[in-house]
Amino acid sequence: MENYLLTSILSLIFASKCFAFLYTGMRFVNSDNQECNNQLGQTRQALNGTRERLRVQQNENEILKTEFERTSYFNHQAKLKERQLQTQLLETQRKLERAEGLLNGTAVSSVNCSEPSRNPEAAYNGETWNRNWDQRENNPLPKVSRYLFLLRHGHYEFSEPEDQIRMSALGSAQMEALGRHLASLSFNWSRAFVHSSKIRAQHAAQLVAKHLPQLQLQSSSLLWSVGANDTTRRQQAFDTFFYRASANLTQSTHELFMLHKSTIYYFLDRALQIPAETLQMTLPHGSITLLEIAPDGRVFLKELGNAEFMPADLSTTTNSKWV
Structure with missing residues (x-):
């Protein structure tokens, strides 16, 4: 009987030690899991922050690209307008020369405005505007x-x-x-x-x-x-x-x-x-x-x-x- 009680007591002591060991191990595991979850959460926050900064940078790049294209467009328009004004100035100068020639009694040859055909494609000579480019100068x-x-x-x-x-x-x-x-x-x-x-x-x-x-x-x-x-x-x-x-x-x-x-x-x-x-x-x-x-x-x-x-x-x- 005494042996049985002693055996039972030893078994209970062993079981309590095993339980204490398992409980302590579970606490360590839960602590490790909690730390991993915290690190994972921080990593996700950092990733979201990086994505947001990337999105903002992409938007800024798009805005800069649009502004660059608009600036290029306006620069081209300004250059074309300058070329048109130069052409009009040359034409005005020719008219003034014709007017001065008439005032001085000098014969001034008129600009040829009647090419035999609209083809081949007209070449620009930098001075004379061909008013009869559509062959309708002699029409009403x-x-x-x-x-x-x-x-x-x-x-x-x-x-x-x-x-x-x-x-x-x-x-x-x-x-x-x-x-x-x-x-x-x-x-x-x-x-x-x-x-x-x-x-x-x-x-x-x-x-x-x-x-x-x-x-x-x-x-x-x-x-x-x-x-x-x-x-x-x-x-x-x-x-x-x-x-x-x-x-x-x-x-x-x-x-x-x-x-x-x-x-x-x-x-x-x-x-x-x-x-x-x-x-x-x-x-x-x-x-x-x-x-x-x-x-x-x-x-x-x-x-x-x-x-x-x-x-x-x-x-x-x-x-x-x-x-």
Whole structure:
């Protein structure tokens, strides 16, 4: 009996020691887990802080990029305006020389304004403005101007073949913004809205026309983007769409064209009679370039790549390869 009691007591003592040992071990484990959780929480907070700083830095970079593009755009506009003023000054000086010659009784040869053909493409000589560039100098002069709105299509996703490229969701949003802006202008738009027959330009014109339901879309393959071997087509495009207003019109016309960047460059070079590829500057997607063809044949650049109406988060300028 005494042996049994002694054995039981020893068993209880051993069990209590085992329990104390296990309890102490569990406390250490719980303490380690708590420390790990605290470290994990601190790491997560640090990671979130880093992500937030990265997001702020990205926003600042986007703002700086936008400001840089806007500054470049305004610099290009200033240079182009300076070139136009220089051309007008030279023309004014020639007029003064002609007037002085007449006053002094000196015979002054007149500027040749009747070239036999609008082709080949006219070369700019730095001094003389060819008033008869559209071969209408001898026709009854119009009383009003034509205002041509040259629109650039929206951002697109690059693919092959090139003429099957479609606009991206971003490009569609840009065209919606452009359509809303044009609809807000108090112009009596001409019914024909001419666009390039490439898919991205067709889609762009359709989205803009949603906001101007009075327009009728007209597709033209002449307005494809301009390449090095497109001399005949691009000359034909210019001759087809650039000319003075008809003499019987009593109100100026406001006409829309959905084009590619290279086509807009080419039309500007020809219309302003400046050297080819002079205007190699940024034209934002969905931007407006506005030309006025005056009754006397002069051409005025009113806007170049205007996209001030475009929301900042929709503003883009370039794509990977094609224009």
